[in-house]
Amino acid sequence: QVARKMNDCGWDIVLPEGDTVPPTTEITANDWNNSNFNVAFSDRSNTSKAFYQILDKEDGKWITNTSRGTLYEPFDEQSIPENWTNANGAWAMNSGSIMQSDEELTSTNLHCTLHQQRGYTYLYHAKMKITGEGSNRRAGFYFFTDNAERQNGYMVFIRPDQNTAQLYKYVNGSYSENGGTYTSLSYTINAGQWYDIKITFDTNTGKITCYVDDIVAVTLTDSNPFTSGECFSLRSAGCNTEYKDIYVSRLRS
Numbered sequence: 001q002v003a004r005k006m007n008d009c010g011w012d013i014v015l016p017e018g019d020t021v022p023p024t025t026e027i028t029a030n031d032w033n034n035s036n037f038n039v040a041f042s043d044r045s046n047t048s049k050a051f052y053q054i055l056d057k058e059d060g061k062w063i064t065n066t067s068r069g070t071l072y073e074p075f076d077e078q079s080i081p082e083n084w085t086n087a088n089g090a091w092a093m094n095s096g097s098i099m100q101s102d103e104e105l106t107s108t109n110l111h112c113t114l115h116q117q118r119g120y121t122y123l124y125h126a127k128m129k130i131t132g133e134g135s136n137r138r139a140g141f142y143f144f145t146d147n148a149e150r151q152n153g154y155m156v157f158i159r160p161d162q163n164t165a166q167l168y169k170y171v172n173g174s175y176s177e178n179g180g181t182y183t184s185l186s187y188t189i190n191a192g193q194w195y196d197i198k199i200t201f202d203t204n205t206g207k208i209t210c211y212v213d214d215i216v217a218v219t220l221t222d223s224n225p226f227t228s229g230e231c232f233s234l235r236s237a238g239c240n241t242e243y244k245d246i247y248v249s250r251l252r253s
Contacts (some may be wrong), residue, residue, distance in 0.1 A: 012186045021045060041252070049200075051123045051249035066114045069122065070233060071248035073112075084100055084112045087148055089236070097244035099138075100236045109148065111233035114248060116144045117203070118227040121251035124199040126234075128158065129242045130190050135161050137239035143199060143248075144229035145170070153229055154222075156210050160191040165217035167208055185218040203227075 023045030030037060039240070043050060053070040055062045064072040073081060075098040080091060089100045089108030099109050116122060124143045131137075137157040145153020155168040165187040171178040189195065189212075198211040206222035234243055 016152060032214075036108055037224055043095040049121070051121075052252045053247065055247050065153075065196040066112065068112065069113070069116050069120060069250050071114050073246040075244045075246065080110075084110055086110050087149065087156075094242060097127075097129075098234075099240065099242045100234070101240050103134055103239055106237040109150070109230050109233055109237045111142075111148045114232040115232060116229040118225065119203060120202075121200065121202045123249045123251075125199070125247040125249075126197050126243055126247065127194055127245045128197055129192065129194045130158070130160055130189070130236075130239050132236060132239035134238040137161055137191065137237075138185075139234075139236035139239060140166075140197070141243075142231070142233040142235060143172075144201060144203070144226055144249070145231045146229060147231050148233065149173075150173075150231070150233055150235075152226060152227075153231070154208060155235065156197060158187070158189045158195065158197065158212065160189040163188050165189070165212055167210055167218050167220040169220070169222055172184070179224065181220070181222075183218055183220045187212055187217045198242070 022042065026042040028040040053064050053072055055064050055072055062072055064070045064154050075093065076096050078093060080086065080093060080098065087109035089105055089110060090102040091098060091100050091110050126141055128139060130139050137155045140155055140157040142150050142153050142155045151170065151173045153170055155170065157166040163186055164184050166182055166184040168175045168182040170181050171180040173179045175182045200209045203225055206225035208220045209216060210218045232248065
């Protein structure tokens with residue numbers, strides 16, 4: 001299982017399965033710095049992995065450096081944040097979340113720039129709720145994908161009508177040709193219910209693990225993982241979908 005804990009510095013901790021003891025971390029750093037500085041972490045738990053973000057508060061808003069492979073977006077503003085681009089879909093803010101409300105569309109795309117590179121392990125996090133009247137509703141997000149066109153990268157989907165969780169690898173826009181692949185496992189997904197989705201991706205081994213509400217739902221291991229990605233993108237298909245609390249963190253050793 002995964003436990004997520006965060007403070008103003010933006011760190012995440014992943015617990016091994018069966019570990020129910022909440023972790024604690026002490027962070028030691030100067031209050032103010034105007035040049036490069038060191039930060040000391042002291043972890044006390046049975047923690048298997050620890051992830052971090054560095055956040056900066058500007059004009060009352062917490063932001064992170066996406067060029068360093070981290071992302072922080074709670075979607076708690078009145079308008080769509082300026083670093084996100086609507087390439088397709090009826091996206092609008094909705095009282096603490098962002099919602100895509102055109103059920104006819106099958107490949108919506110709200111994306112932002114996020115530099116990701118091989119050599120690191122990433123933790124991707126989003127809260128999602130799927131609604132609508134269709135019979136093939138699905139939604140998720142692309143991660144470690146090449147650009148806003150989403151031709152080469154990875155995607156997670158959850159499907160309430162089929163009760164499945166899925167992981168995809170797209171190569172040249174296909175998950176069935178050119179080395180693309182996908183895996184699908186049964187998992188109960190209820191329409192109208194918020195779900196906490198976490199993805200861990202070890203870019204060295206190619207192992208991707210999807211957690212739904214902190215339970216492993218589906219895994220995929222890519223024997224030939226991509227070496228870089230420059231985009232993070234939300235996608236819904238045949239449904240209304242709300243998202244909030246989008247966080248991307250990087251493993252610290």
